[in-house]
Amino acid sequence: MTVTTRAQRRREEQKTGPFWWAGQIVSWLALFTVLCLLAVMVVIPHLGGGTAYTVLTGSMRPDYPPGQLIVVKPVPVEDIQVGDVLTYQLESGKPGVVTHRVASVNSSLSGEQQFVLRGDANNTDDAPIVAEQVRGKLWYSLPWLGYLNSALSASQRTWLAWLAIGGLLAYSLVMFAGAWRDHRGKKTS
Known part of the structure; x- marks a missing residue:
């Protein structure tokens, strides 16, 4: 006991x-x-081969407001369609990026595929971009975690x-x- x-x-x-x-x-x-x-x-x-970014401006409101964490993943250029959300380099080879929605897919006079994008909250299209500028297609996003990602x-x-x-x-x-x-x-x- x-x-x-x-x-x-x-x-x-x-x-x-x-x-x-x-x-x-x-x-x-x-x-x-x-x-x-x-x-x-x-x-x-x-x-998954993706990259996390923070939305800094309101150009993609209401779906992707500032502070949203977005993760983009590289995709074949052939898979990009109108309505997809892409992150692309403002100038090829430079670090500055923008995330906007594909408004149209065109071909240049030389036959190169071009993408015209526009922010959901913007009234005008961005300048056309080429495939080399595309960093990836939106994979997933989470609210407010972009602030932590930026910090x-x-x-x-x-x-x-x-x-x-x-x-x-x-x-x-x-x-x-x-x-x-x-x-x-x-x-x-």
């Missing part, structure tokens, strides 16, 4: 009391939220991902050690 002291019972009650459960729920929700953010902002785009540099997002992975490993080791300690303590009593 095992004899438990009041202190042991109190410790056991504290491990399963309402504050303990509330702490567990909050910590798991926080962990789940961070992992989901990392997944949609870093991991999924990287694995963090690529290296900071990478460090955050590694920090989350390390945190998960440390948390699992602590949980394993606690379970082992509890199991060992029950055997000796």
Whole structure:
């Protein structure tokens, strides 16, 4: 027969009391939220060959307002159709990009395919672009995460991902050690 002291019972009650459960729920929700953010902002785009961008202007309102995170993925030029949302370079080979909707697909006099795009909230078309300027077609978008994307540099997002992975490993080791300690303590009593 095992004899438990009041202190042991109190410790056991504290491990399963309402504050303990509330702490567990909050910590798991926080962990789940961070992992989901990392997944949609870093991991999924990287694995899928996409690139995350932040909408900075209101030219694509109401569907893609400022602060929206958009992830674009390269597609074959032949698959681009009127109505698709593309991200393209303003000038070929330069980093500045714009995300607008395809208004028409044309051919130049030399037979090269050209795309005319327009922001959903704009009244005029953009200048025609060529295939080399297209960075990708909209894959998915998420509201407000663009602000977070803009606040963090690529290296900071990478460090955050590694920090989350390390945190998960440390948390699992602590949980394993606690379970082992509890199991060992029950055997000796």
